[in-house]
Amino acid sequence: xxxxxxxxxxxxxxxxxxxxxxxxxxxxxxxxxxxxxxxxxxxxxxxxxxxxxxxxxxxxxxxxxxx
Numbered sequence: 715x716x717x718x719x720x721x722x723x724x725x726x727x728x729x730x731x732x733x734x735x736x737x738x739x740x741x742x743x744x745x746x747x748x749x750x751x752x753x754x755x756x757x758x759x760x761x762x763x764x765x766x767x768x769x770x771x772x773x774x775x776x777x778x779x780x781x
Contacts, residue, residue: 734740 731744734744
C-alpha cells in the first residue's frame, strides 16, 4: 500500500512540474525550489550519516584479536 502512495505522489509531482515548466514565469521558481530541496536533503543526509562518529577512532565492530 505504501508503494502506491509513492507512485501517486510521483505522478502528481510530475504532472505539477510539467504544468509549471510550461509557464515561462514559473521556470525560475521551480529550478530554485528543486536546487534548494536537493541542497537541504544532502545536508540532512550528511548530518545523519556523520552524526556520532569519532573521526580518529577505528571501527568498533572489528576484532583486533586482543582480549
